[in-house]
Amino acid sequence: MAQVLEFRLPDLGEGLTEAEIVRWLVEVGDVVAVDQPVVEVETAKAMVDIPCPYAGVVTARFGEEGTELPVGAPLVTVAVGASASGGETEGSGNVLVGYGTSEAPARRRRVRPAAPAAQTANGAAAREVTPPAESVARPVGTGAGHGHGHDTAPADEETRSDGPVPVISPLVRRLARENGLDLRELHGSGPDGLILRADVEYALRAAEVHGRSAAQPTVEPHTPVAATRSSAPPAGIRVPLKGVRGAVADKLSRSRREIPDATCWVDADATELMRARAAMNAAGGPKIALLALLARICTAALARFPELNSTVDMEAREVVQLDQVHLGFAAQTERGLVVPVVRDAHARDAESLTAEFARLTEAARTGTLTPAELTGGTFTLNNYGVFGVDGSTPIINHPEAAMLGVGRIIPKPWVHEGELAIRQLVELSLTFDHRVCDGGTAGGFLRYVADCVEQPAVLLRTL
Template sequence: MAQVLEFKLPDLGEGLTEAEIVRWLVSVGDVVAVDQPVVEVETAKAMVEVPCPYGGVVTARFGEEGSELPVGAPLLTVAVGATEPPAGDVVPDGPGGAVPDSSEGSGNVLVGYGTAAPPARRRRVRSGLTAGGAGQGAGPVFAGPGLADPAPSRTPGGLADPAPLRAPGGSAAAVRTPDAAVEVVAAGSGGPVPVISPIVRKLARDCGLDLREVVGSGPEGLILRTDVERAIAARTEVAAPAAEAPAPVAAPQGHRTPLRGIRGAVADKLSRSRREIPDATCWVDADATELMHARVAMNSATGPSAGPKISVLALLARICTAALARYPELNATVDTERREIVRLDEVHLGFAAQTARGLVVPVVRDAHARGAESLSAEFKRLTDAARDGTLTPGELTGGTFTLNNYGVFGVDGSTPIINHPEAAMLGVGRITPKPWVHEGELAVRQVVQLSLTFDHRVCDGGTAGGFLRFVADCVERPAVLLRTL
């Protein structure tokens, strides 16, 4: 007979602890192959398609689209060895109802989960522990390497309908699994109840909610955050009519957007930056006419000197890395715990990219070692990936300095918030024709406003002003860059 294997949400790296289900790619009853993507999730860093390391028939899915799951929570179960959907509950083979060892996995690894080694054996709890008054004394039952919960049964909707284990006498038995820090103790014992995370337990405690009054909707009666929020809301509705104090003013009605996923991560980072970094901004107008002429000459070259098209952003990035080589104080971060300024050797250049899912900052690795052509190609690759939602967490983290080209939105200037934990950000406004005094005469020139927002802990105004003036000089006279080649 087929064996049922449970696939849990793997560790997606970068310290991520949860993900939102955006779209299921398979349904209950579908046949999946090893390493086939089964669900698309959104983390605080990026959109990720999660592949399943098992091949077989999907027997259950856990979580609706739009819901959040913590790392380690079940995603789905797969009947391995089955070629068609099972007619009823799948009961594992083996003596005593034990599930035999699974076959070797695909060997592929998402951060934190590998399938090269077979999982530990799983067994059903023996019937002597589930019949009222049978078996040994009524005490906690712990699931260790050789003892686990029974496979969840299927419901018409495809989601699992877990039934909690029962100890003699019918009370809920305690279960402890090695990969999920969840405890379920016998009812009335005064111990902890099954909660998916400490955050949920704290939410209930802060609101004065007794978790023993909450019915969990998760696997094995696990109490989820939505269960606690629902119970708090229900209690508030019941208590409101009896309250003697005047009812609080109702919250403004309107469309509400949850701050989670990428949008939530951006909000948290910007808030932290504003709290921790004493920033200052200086700016200057520059005549970019010669820079634009140089770009036209580069892109119109023919013969052996011809090459890929160079973007304005790539030229500005090349100027930026040259300025950081001269003023390395701005390619740094502050270690607040040790009260040290850490000057970084490599320049990993972030750049702001607006997408349908919000603002993201992809990072060009080793920008200091790239020429204009390489920078142009990498900017295009990362921008396309950002718009498609396929950036990896590694491509969105690790920046040391950010280039913010807000001129693409048709604005001249800005005082942006530094991308924590970096120390500075160069802002570039739109390049537009303006009256300008050129060689002693009034002329129409291509003018751009440049701004530098910097952490005043890493340098003073003299260093920041020197950096910005060097950038402006390179914009006005691109030949200055020849000194850095």
């Protein structure tokens, strides 16, 4: 006899508490094997395929594509036969309130305010979801009498006098509670009136705008009509800051708030560096990327100026100089800016750096970077020259202490050996945390990098 087991969104590590469903990889009725990926989700760190630990037939899916789910929310239910269960006789035994499972994947009913007769008819369902505690659960079952979910967002239920308020997750409920927002006054924009995070955030913004307009003097009758509309939210396309873009926005905002940064820059003659790279690639073997040579120069400079390979511990009021260089590099993708990290860059030669840059860049393009490959950087190399620009003053990748920027390399007039000549010039910039060092140290680092770009022969032995 088949047994229905529930698979929930697992803990994805790195402190992640939620993920957005990007694409379902199975349909209801599909047969799945153990560890077969069933859904592709996007976290604040990366795109991840989630494998199912059960073998059997998918009986229900929870969540539309584009829905954000908290860790622990049901993803799918699987009917497991005695021969396919691998000896497992019981599932988790619990699901969050409102997440029924069934052999028949019918759309789950949601209790709505209605006439007294309707309330009486739905009384049993209303009582079933009355407890508001986040840990309330009920057993997984296959019998009738429980609501079923199929391609709808799992909802955390908020109790109200005339029935439950469907809320997508405890995180949304907490956001409303912390801001004093009554969920009973909201109308959700999700399926069947489900209240999403966007609904709560919009209500909070509207309340803020209303509070500002209420504090303004009353508009006199002769005031132009246009003036009375100045407090209305601006019209336009609203793009949610979530997933990778939301994480980047949070990190950049934190960096700007906490790090007193400064930037210095210098023009350098990269003609000899370009010649050296051409000679290395002409000798045969794997091609050496320009970014790899710049990374090798960076690690050499950090060995001389270790203050810039550090982080600030404000609680201990200490600057922590780090022993290893984990080099991040900015990569633009369709999902936004990401910063993959090359581990132990100081111990790699140019060939190894080239291979790792290529691997991480491809993973960034396809959205398959793991959380571990996006965290733990100690210094960032930003090659914004690929966008055809000469200079930039970037925001430091918190909690690092510095970032080296490299502009485009283009031919320009330059005085070389006392004569005017056309040389390959590049603008280098260093944005640094002024708490970790002063301008002299930052200038010394940047000048050393520029000298290596102009005369790379001194580094050829270690490349």
